[in-house]
Amino acid sequence: MTVNRSDLVASIADKAGLTKKQADDALAAFQEVLVDSLAKGEAVKVTGLFSAERVERAARTGRNPRTGEEISIPAGFGVKLSAGSTLKAAVGK
Template sequence: MSVNRTDLVAAIAEKASLTKTQADAALSALQDVLIESLGKGEAVKVTGLLSVERVERAARTGRNPRTGEEIQIPAGFGVKVSAGSALKKAVAK
């Protein structure tokens, strides 16, 4: 089972005594802040919950799984998400 955006908005609205429209706006704002911050190379940390940061990936040699041919994968960026202590405790139960 998973929680989709609609379910998440409804849960936030209920827990925070907000309308679904307000909760959706807050979730959209969080998404915007994450995208803008990571785009600038800034990490986002919510103590106890999670931290999200942009990581640099070096160029490397890969292999085409169909043909076995070696290919060059260019350097780029990825996203690293780390669970905070509250999340770790929640999944350990």
């Protein structure tokens, strides 16, 4: 089973005693802060839950899977997510 955004908003609203609109606004604000912080190169850590940080990827040579031709992949950025202790304990049960 997958929890989608509307399921998540409904659960947050129920657990926090908020309306769905308030929960959706809070989730949207969290998403905006997360994206803005990572775009600036700042790490985001929610103790016990997760940490997210922007990581630099070096330029490298890859291979086109259809033709086998070598291609140049430019340097760029990615996101590294690490599970916190509470999250690890929850999925380890």
